[in-house]
Amino acid sequence: METIYFDEAGNTGQDLLNKEQNVFVLASVHFNEKELRVFQEIFKSHNEIHFKKLKETKFGRERILEFINHNLISEDRIICSVSNKEYVVVAQIVDLLIETVYHERGIDIYQFGENL
Numbered sequence: 001m002e003t004i005y006f007d008e009a010g011n012t013g014q015d016l017l018n019k020e021q022n023v024f025v026l027a028s029v030h031f032n033e034k035e036l037r038v039f040q041e042i043f044k045s046h047n048e049i050h051f052k053k054l055k056e057t058k059f060g061r062e063r064i065l066e067f068i069n070h071n072l073i074s075e076d077r078i079i080c081s082v083s084n085k086e087y088v089v090v091a092q093i094v095d096l097l098i099e100t101v102y103h104e105r106g107i108d109i110y111q112f113g114e115n116l
Helices: 033-043 058-068 085-104
Strands: 002-009 023-032 078-084
Touching: 023 033, 023 085, 033 058, 078 085
Parallel strands: none
Antiparallel strands: 002 023, 023 078
16 A cells, blocks of 8 residues: 655645745655555664755765665656745635626636636
């Protein structure tokens, strides 16, 4: 059985126009249990691993390099979505305000691509 993991960066909640973090990234990876044990051996840990802590030590930096250079790390295992938060604000306005008003009037803005 494979496990899919998700993690995000740049999550500022409702503060979508935060100038210090103007991009939201969501990434996912999938590996089976045997493959996950390989990574646990690399990091010598069975707990959640944080880049922020690893980068502080020589041991941690070496583990990061070993991990990102491992043959299991490949494009077919990783999916990444990057969103400019200014775009997300517009999408939220359409989703929460415009779509709702049109729907109440019996208009489906998705039917003929009007949402685009």
